[in-house]
Amino acid sequence: MGKHKFLFLFLLVFMYACGNSSSSKRTKEEIMQKGALLYSTHGCNVCHSLDGSIVYGPPLNDIYLKDITVVRNGKEYTLKADRKYLKKAISDPRHEKNKEYRNKEMPITSFTKEEAELLVEYLILLNSGQKINN
């Protein structure tokens, strides 16, 4: 009996682990929904438009893989706004600044790694203008 109980527990843990790993493979639809929710509940839209207009900070609908000049510790660097750049910009806004907006401030965030990654995926999908199958 004790053995079976153990097996049952093991199966539960196993199923839980599998469920978790499959949920990290999100569909585009899920990314768009959850990303949009994070984007609005955290007030990103207050400063960043998604239609190219400048509200306060840089618009984020046409940024992916663009060359951006940033200022970091008083030095200028030109880099590509790739996945890594976006993630850093979202999870550590003080790390460096887009030079064109260096007199403006983005508030510090406290996203989990998952949330930051989801926001990045969301922005990349938006930027590539991919249609979502509804």
Ligand code: HEC
């Ligand atoms: C109070 C206004 C404000 C809010 C709210 C804000 N940002 Fe920003 N953000 C800025 C400003 C200003 C910059 C440009 C200066 C800098 O690079 O720090 C910026 C830069 C960025 C960049 C880099 C863009 C580039 O051109 O280099 C990304 C990506 C970004 N923000 C994403 C977000 C996301 C996602 C949220 C919501 C969690 C958010 N921001 C909330 C003001 C804001």
